[in-house]
Amino acid sequence: SRDDIAMITKGKGDELIWLIRGPANEANAEISPDGRWLAYMSDESGQNEIYVRPFPNVDENRWQFSNRGGSQPLWSHDGRELFYIEPGAPDSLVTVIVEPADDELLVNGRSRIMNWPYVGSFNRSYDVSSDGQRFLAVKPLDAEDEQAKIVVVQNWFEELKRLVPTE
DSSP states (O other): OOOOEEEEOTTSTTOEEEEEOSSSOEEEEEEOTTSSEEEEEEOTTSSOEEEEEESSOGGGOOEEOOSSOOEEEEEOTTSSEEEEEEOSSSOEEEEEEEEEETTEEEEEEEEEEEEOOSOOOSSOOEEEOTTSSOEEEOOOOOTTSOOOOOOOOSSHHHHHHHHSOOO
């Protein structure tokens, strides 16, 4: 099956508006913080790459931002950087410095930030702090580590009161 990108406008019923449709798979759409740009992943070149288009008028232009493969695009909170995962041995976290100029988005540099040994998936599996200096990601367990556990605490407030009485 093919993946395409659509939007639904909140408060306007359930009308689906297709933004990007075609023979390629497009996914992981991310709108820039200022609402002017749409970053996404597409395999139109034969491998997954990161592209950016104006938003919501996506047919006005298109730029390829990755040049050696890419997935999971993410805008910085100020919209001046676009991060993505570049495949390799090992994978890398890459940043592209961007500068909006009228109806264009100029690339002012691309650099590899770090090796990316973290758990990935088809959908974005990381986030960036508001200052753009820290990333939150899921680290895989080492073979020697215990099996992963999830602890669920029901009635959390009551348990907290029991363990830490206020009187």
